[in-house]
Amino acid sequence: MSRAGDQDPLEVHIKRKTYRRVSGDDLQVLGDIALAVASGEVAALIGPSGCGKTTLLRIIVGLDVDFEGTVRLPAHGRLGVVFQEPRLLPWRTVEENVRLAAPLASDAVLDGLFGTLGLAAHRSHYPGELSVGLARRVALARAFAVEPELLVLDEPFVSLDAELATRLRGELAELVSRRPVTTLLVSHDVDEVIGLADRIFLLSGSPARLLTTMPIQNPRSARTEAEVAAIRDELSRKANTARA
Amino acid sequence: MNAALRLGSIALLLAIWFLGSRLAGPRLLPDPQTVGLAMVAEARSGALAFNLGVTLARVAAAFAIAMVLGTMLGLAMGRRRTVDRIGDPWLVLLLNLPALVIIVLAYIWAGLTETAALAAVVLNKLPLATVTVREGARALDRNLEEMARVFRMSRWKRFRHVMLPQLSPYLAAASRSGLSLVWKIVLIVELLGRPNGVGFEIGTAFELFDVTKIMAYALAFVAVMLAIETFVVQPFERYVSRWRPRPS
Ligand SMILES: Nc1ncnc2c1ncn2[C@@H]1O[C@H](COP(=O)(O)OP(=O)(O)OP(=O)(O)O)[C@@H](O)[C@H]1O
Ligand SMILES: [Mg+2]
Numbered sequence: 001m002s003r004a005g006d007q008d009p010l011e012v013h014i015k016r017k018t019y020r021r022v023s024g025d026d027l028q029v030l031g032d033i034a035l036a037v038a039s040g041e042v043a044a045l046i047g048p049s050g051c052g053k054t055t056l057l058r059i060i061v062g063l064d065v066d067f068e069g070t071v072r073l074p075a076h077g078r079l080g081v082v083f084q085e086p087r088l089l090p091w092r093t094v095e096e097n098v099r100l101a102a103p104l105a106s107d108a109v110l111d112g113l114f115g116t117l118g119l120a121a122h123r124s125h126y127p128g129e130l131s132v133g134l135a136r137r138v139a140l141a142r143a144f145a146v147e148p149e150l151l152v153l154d155e156p157f158v159s160l161d162a163e164l165a166t167r168l169r170g171e172l173a174e175l176v177s178r179r180p181v182t183t184l185l186v187s188h189d190v191d192e193v194i195g196l197a198d199r200i201f202l203l204s205g206s207p208a209r210l211l212t213t214m215p216i217q218n219p220r221s222a223r224t225e226a227e228v229a230a231i232r233d234e235l236s237r238k239a240n241t242a243r244a
Numbered sequence: 245m246n247a248a249l250r251l252g253s254i255a256l257l258l259a260i261w262f263l264g265s266r267l268a269g270p271r272l273l274p275d276p277q278t279v280g281l282a283m284v285a286e287a288r289s290g291a292l293a294f295n296l297g298v299t300l301a302r303v304a305a306a307f308a309i310a311m312v313l314g315t316m317l318g319l320a321m322g323r324r325r326t327v328d329r330i331g332d333p334w335l336v337l338l339l340n341l342p343a344l345v346i347i348v349l350a351y352i353w354a355g356l357t358e359t360a361a362l363a364a365v366v367l368n369k370l371p372l373a374t375v376t377v378r379e380g381a382r383a384l385d386r387n388l389e390e391m392a393r394v395f396r397m398s399r400w401k402r403f404r405h406v407m408l409p410q411l412s413p414y415l416a417a418a419s420r421s422g423l424s425l426v427w428k429i430v431l432i433v434e435l436l437g438r439p440n441g442v443g444f445e446i447g448t449a450f451e452l453f454d455v456t457k458i459m460a461y462a463l464a465f466v467a468v469m470l471a472i473e474t475f476v477v478q479p480f481e482r483y484v485s486r487w488r489p490r491p492s
């Protein structure tokens with residue numbers, strides 16, 4: 001299924017994004033941000049809490065069109081989005097939630113996804129009956145089921161206990177290895193993404209600007225402890241320089 | 245337990261009715277048995293079924309039209325600020341016009357016709373349905389709508405699976421209050437300008453001071469509405485709220 005390489009990259013050029021405050025004055029949230037994610041690549045977007053990461057994602061997926069700049073989506077721009085909250089339809093079962101978003105997904109694909117994400121026993125449950133961790137996984141399954149050209153995840157592991165977060169990260173890694181998809185993963189935690197991403201974008205505090213782009217050469221499975229530690233040091237040095 | 249309480253409550257009502265009839269005399273308040281026999285007599289002649297049917301058809305038509313229009317208007321007003329600004333004064337006007345004024349004007353302007361009768365009932369119900377659905381539309385979850393948009397759900401899917409379930413408590417509330425309001429107004433409309441129906445029969449009985457017949461028709465109709473509430477409205481509500489975790 002994967003045709004990595006023969007599809008367009010994701011290209012984002014943002015000059016400026018401001019919000020109109022309730023009080024009437026403008027708040028600039030995003031400054032100059034230019035980033036590109038190659039086809040099939042997993043990119044992570046890291047920045048301090050409240051810097052504008054969700055805002056940037058909303059612009060990329062087309063939910064916010066009130067900004068200066070351009071966004072080019074890969075190919076047909078079929079999107080899989082995992083929002084910061086699960087955003088499931090409470091009145092539909094787990095399976096219906098996934099099928100409504102992905103009407104073309106075959107039974108085999110769904111069986112595979114539910115199996116990988118440990119949801120097989122919960123297909124006929126309603127979201128109100130799920131724990132937060134399970135609901136997050138349903139949101140992941142829904143985003144994968146559409147076989148997206150661009151997968152966007154907004155802090156999908158936040159507020160989960162460390163063990164569960166690690167397991168979900170592993171599941172995500174497995175899914176993107178099995179079917180490579182251009183992915184943009186948002187986080188405010190370097191450690192969270194360092195074993196997952198092929199490329200890391202570091203954003204400054206608000207208004208967010210792109211501080212640095214850091215490609216990671218080795219594939220996920222072949223990264224050594226030392227390499228990961230080096231990347232972490234480099235990123236924190238860059239972040240600190242920006243703060244100073 | 246619940247059924248026993250309900251039955252007990254109905255028995256108490258019948259007892260009070262019976263006592264009241266003893267006190268006031270059978271001319272002013274006939275006892276339950278007399279009213280029951282009158283119902284049977286009306287049913288035998290076929291008049292009861294005919295008049296109930298005619299009235300029920302008017303209730304159903306007016307209710308359906310008012311609910312569909314009210315839902316559309318309420319959605320438009322709840323989701324578009326300009327539409328709300330334009331529609332709101334009309335709504336306030338209709339809400340505050342007495343039902344009788346609307347009915348009389350409808351008959352004067354459109355004649356004593358079925359259309360005028362239905363239009364009068366619809367105009368009475370419409371603003372209430374609109375206001376209730378508008379409340380529901382304002383409370384729609386934007387997050388879910390965004391989710392539906394990024395996953396490219398079709399318009400129909402978004403309506404059927406995202407919006408409608410959120411609106412259903414408001415639609416149920418509008419139906420509940422709507423059904424009882426509509427049938428009360430249909431009766432007045434029939435009394436004032438229709439040659440048949442429960443309202444017309446009650447009007448004739450009023451002229452003859454036939455309290456038994458008035459009560460027979462009123463009770464028969466209440467029974468029908470109760471049956472609709474129990475066998476249609478409540479199961480429907482249970483169905484649309486099946487996903488809600490039960491309170492423990
Ligand atoms: N609709 C809005 N109107 C005005 N200001 C907003 C709006 N949405 C977000 N903001 C502001 O924009 C800034 C960036 O918000 P955003 O949600 O993009 O941050 P974030 O990086 O995703 O934060 P977090 O890590 O906490 O999720 C914040 O200061 C926030 O207060
Ligand atoms: Mg955010």
